[in-house]
Each structure stands twice: as C-alpha cells, then as structure tokens.
Amino acid sequence: MPASLAPFRFPAFRAIWIANLASNMGSMIQSVGAAWLMTELTTSHLFIALVQASATLPILLLGVVAGAIADNYDRRAVMLAAQGFMLAASALLTVATWSGVLTPALLLAFTLAVGCGTALNSPAWQASVRLQVGHADLPQAIALNTIAFNLARSVGPALGGLLISLTSPALAFAFNAVSYVALIVVLLRWHPDVTPPRRTPMLGAIATGIGFCMASRPVRRILARGFAFGLGAAGFQALLPSLVRDRLHGSEITYGLCLGAFGLGSIFCALWIGAARRRWGSDRVLGIAATTFAAMMVPVALTQNLLVVLAAAFVAGGAWVSTFTTLNVAMQLRSPEEILGRCLSIYQAVTFGALALGAYVLGLVADLTSLSAAILASGTWLAGAALILRIVAPMPQRDEGRVLP
Incomplete structure (x- = not known):
C-alpha cells in the first residue's frame, strides 16, 4: 500500500473516513442550497456573503471553549453530541x-446553528485522529481527511445544484440531515482505548491552551499565517x-460547477502536497x-467567461488545500x-475567524x-501578506517546536 494511503490499514480510521x-x-x-437560496431571498451582496460568515463565525466565538471541552471530556461523546445537534438544526x-x-435572517440563524455544531465538533474530531492511527501515519491521515472533505466539495456542489434545480433547497437540507446518521452510527460503534481525561476548571483549561499558544513562537507564526490567508481567501467562496448570478448570469447548477472545480483542484493538490512539503519546505x-x-x-474578478472562472477555481482550490493542510500538520x-x-x-x-x-x-x-x-482587494491582500509574512512570520523549521517525532 502506498505511504499516502497507509492510514487505511486501521479499521477505525477507514470506517470513520467513509462516514465522514x-x-x-x-x-x-x-x-x-443555503447560499443560492439567499440569492433568491435578497439582492444584498453582504447578506449573501454572510451565509459563509455565519457558518464559520461560531468557530471563532466558541472554538476555544470547544477545545477545552474536547480535552476535558470523552472526545467520542463530544463528537456524538455535536453531530446530533447539527442533525436537529438541519x-x-x-x-x-x-x-x-x-x-x-432566519436562514442565517440556522446556518449559524449548524456552525455552532461544527465549532463543538472540530477540536474533538481533529484531536481524535491520533486515536485512529499511529503517530508515524498522522500527516498522511490528516491529508486523507482533507481529501475526503475536498472530494465532497467536488461532487457535493454539483449534486446540490442539480437537486435545487430539479426540486427545491428543502430537499438539499433534508439530504444533509440524513447524512449525519451514518457518522453517528460509526461513532457509536467505535470504542477507542483511551485514558479518561483529567478534568480541570474550564476557565483554567482555556487559559492553559491560550498561554501555550502565545508562549510558543513556532505556534504564533503558524497562527499568523492562517489568519492572513483566511482573511483574503474568504472572498472567493463568500462572493x-x-x-455567478450577476456577472456570469448563471444558475444554481453553474454555482455548483464552480465549487466542484474548486474541490477537484483541492483533491489534485492534496495527493502530492506532502511530497512538496518534504522537498521545498512549509514556508x-x-x-x-x-x-x-x-x-x-484577477480572472475571477474581470471575466464573464464561465470556462475561465472554472479554470481559476480549480487552481485556487489547489492553493487552498495546500495552505490549510500544511498549517494543520504543522x-x-x-x-x-x-x-x-x-x-x-x-x-x-x-483561521475560521479570519474567514x-x-x-x-x-x-x-x-x-x-x-x-x-x-475580489481584486482579496487578491491584493493575499499577495502582499505572502511577501511580508515570509520575513516577519516564517514557518517553523522541521524540528522547531515539535512534540511528535
């Protein structure tokens, strides 16, 4: 089995990966469905962009508390509670x-609720990867989880656009509610051998986590790179x-195809980004x-040609996954x-707060x-930040600050 697929040797990782x-x-x-439905409910670009913001804002507001919960309680139980909450909201x-x-406003409230479930789930989910594979396979496991997300991003938008055009957004929302069931079943059957966590007061636990991240120079530089990229890269998906509606004069299927191209680019790069990091370094x-x-x-902002936007979305998807996979592993x-x-x-x-x-x-x-x-402003920010941060916040060297071999 190729090294990039080695985590599939572990039955727990394999089952959770498929359900995820x-x-x-x-x-x-x-x-x-939510983004396109908002274009039918309002003409405001701000409200349309807030669909993306409402899904990620809870990670900024609740993420640190969710991390303390993940360290104080059984991570499997935390994930089950989060998945159940998102099922109910959907x-x-x-x-x-x-x-x-x-x-x-009600649509934003529901996407905000689902975002709250995501905020609770994410730290427990990412921390549980170490329970599914060995330390040697951790980078590959993270990359494979990224591939799963971007594989869904490739197929899901096109399928979502088709569902909406043939039926209604309600069916897309119902499909999502049902999709949580498979993961809930797999988590119920997974019983990892873990030492019960030592519970500490929540405020103290949060302070400990923040204190470590602020005291660690390598971690501070990773956080700075994530914030800068998220702030600029948010514009593409949010707008x-x-x-699609105003410049390409397209439909929900056109929107799904653009997101699908973005996801395909992500998958393409996720397959070789590990080798690229080893050869050229994270920075x-x-x-x-x-x-x-x-x-x-630049072409996304200036063209009205769908094929040009699809090509640009494909390349941007590769850049997106290269950035966030590299930061996550680090x-x-x-x-x-x-x-x-x-x-x-x-x-x-x-990172999600920046998004x-x-x-x-x-x-x-x-x-x-x-x-x-x-859109041009977002590109200008990304280009300028890339040049400045390589000087003031370079990524950590290979062994700098590592706690895993």
Missing part, C-alpha cells in the same frame, strides 16, 4: 424551508454566488499557494497531547463598490 465523507457531502449540498431548517416561512509551499490564489482572483506536530484539543481549537478560531471576518468585510466592500473591486 458522506457527512461532508451532505454539508456541501446544504451549503450550496432538520428544522428543512421544515422551515418546506413550509415557506424562511427569511434571510461566488453573487458572481515555500505557503508562499507559492498564497500568491497563486491571489493571481487567480499545528498538530507542535501541540502536546494533553492540550491538543485546545491548541487545535485556537488554530481553528484564528468569517473576510467574508463580512469583502461583502461590505462589494456592496459599497463592486464585486470586481472586492
């Missing part, structure tokens, strides 16, 4: 859409529904990825096991100026 793929597929279908969204009572990979993403924003390798959940939650709070902030700011810029100006 189904759940991610449902999430992407719901994401497409089911209620389905009912509200089906009954015709959904408003822009894509508006771009160079991040610099190339950021400048490549920035360059792709963070995991420098986080002690006893506070792993808190460290990962702080990383996610910073939410970027979606809001760039949506506001689009309303005040134009879509093209907002």
Whole structure:
C-alpha cells in the first residue's frame, strides 16, 4: 500500500473516513442550497456573503471553549453530541424551508446553528485522529481527511445544484440531515482505548491552551499565517454566488460547477502536497499557494467567461488545500497531547475567524463598490501578506517546536 494511503490499514480510521465523507457531502449540498437560496431571498451582496460568515463565525466565538471541552471530556461523546445537534438544526431548517416561512435572517440563524455544531465538533474530531492511527501515519491521515472533505466539495456542489434545480433547497437540507446518521452510527460503534481525561476548571483549561499558544513562537507564526490567508481567501467562496448570478448570469447548477472545480483542484493538490512539503519546505509551499490564489482572483474578478472562472477555481482550490493542510500538520506536530484539543481549537478560531471576518468585510466592500473591486482587494491582500509574512512570520523549521517525532 502506498505511504499516502497507509492510514487505511486501521479499521477505525477507514470506517470513520467513509462516514465522514458522506457527512461532508451532505454539508456541501446544504451549503450550496443555503447560499443560492439567499440569492433568491435578497439582492444584498453582504447578506449573501454572510451565509459563509455565519457558518464559520461560531468557530471563532466558541472554538476555544470547544477545545477545552474536547480535552476535558470523552472526545467520542463530544463528537456524538455535536453531530446530533447539527442533525436537529438541519432538520428544522428543512421544515422551515418546506413550509415557506424562511427569511434571510432566519436562514442565517440556522446556518449559524449548524456552525455552532461544527465549532463543538472540530477540536474533538481533529484531536481524535491520533486515536485512529499511529503517530508515524498522522500527516498522511490528516491529508486523507482533507481529501475526503475536498472530494465532497467536488461532487457535493454539483449534486446540490442539480437537486435545487430539479426540486427545491428543502430537499438539499433534508439530504444533509440524513447524512449525519451514518457518522453517528460509526461513532457509536467505535470504542477507542483511551485514558479518561483529567478534568480541570474550564476557565483554567482555556487559559492553559491560550498561554501555550502565545508562549510558543513556532505556534504564533503558524497562527499568523492562517489568519492572513483566511482573511483574503474568504472572498472567493463568500462572493461566488453573487458572481455567478450577476456577472456570469448563471444558475444554481453553474454555482455548483464552480465549487466542484474548486474541490477537484483541492483533491489534485492534496495527493502530492506532502511530497512538496518534504522537498521545498512549509514556508515555500505557503508562499507559492498564497500568491497563486491571489493571481487567480484577477480572472475571477474581470471575466464573464464561465470556462475561465472554472479554470481559476480549480487552481485556487489547489492553493487552498495546500495552505490549510500544511498549517494543520504543522499545528498538530507542535501541540502536546494533553492540550491538543485546545491548541487545535485556537488554530481553528484564528483561521475560521479570519474567514468569517473576510467574508463580512469583502461583502461590505462589494456592496459599497463592486464585486470586481472586492475580489481584486482579496487578491491584493493575499499577495502582499505572502511577501511580508515570509520575513516577519516564517514557518517553523522541521524540528522547531515539535512534540511528535
């Protein structure tokens, strides 16, 4: 078996990976449904961008608390609670859409609720990867989980666009609610052999995690790179529904195809990004990825040709996964096991908080100026930040700050 597929030797990882793929597929279908439905409920670019922001904002607001929960309680139980909550929220969204009572504000409230479930789930989920595979296979396991997410991102949007065009957004939301069931069943059957966590007061636990991240120079530089990239890269996905509607004059299927191209590019790069990091180093990979993403924003902002946007989305997807996979691996390798959940939650709070902030700011810029100006502004930020951060916040060297071999 190739080294990149070695984690599939572990039955727990294999089963959870497949179930997670189904759940991610449902999430992407719901994401497409919510974003496109908002274009039908309002003409405001800001409200449309806030669909993306409302899904990621809870990770900023609740992520650190969720990390402390992941370290203080059974991570499997935390994931089960989060999945159950998201199932309920998606089911209620389905009912509200089906009954015709959904408003822009109510749609944002439901996406915010699902985002809260994601915020609770993510630290426990990422910290549990070490329970599924050995330390030697951890980077490959992280890459394979990224591939699962981006495989869903490739197929899910196109399927979501097709479902919406043939039926209604309500069916897309119902599909997502059902998709949580498979993962819940797999988690119920998974019983890892773990030492019960030593519980500490929540505020003290949070302070410990923040203190470690602030005291560690390598971790601080990782967080800075994640924030800078997230702030600029948020514009593409947040404003894509508006771009498809207003510049490409496309339908929900066109929107799904653009997201699908983004996901295909992510899968393509996820397969070889590990080898690229070993050959060129994390710092160079991040610099190339950021400048490549920035360059792709120029044709996206200026063209009205669908094929050009699809090609740019494919390349941008590769840059996206190259960045976030590299940052995730770097963070995991420098986080002690006893506070792993808190460290990962702080990383996610910073990066996803930047995505939410970027979606809001760039949506506001689009309303005040134009879509093209907002997308070009995101590219300018990414290019400038890539040049500056390689000097002031270089990625850690291979052995700098590592806690895993």
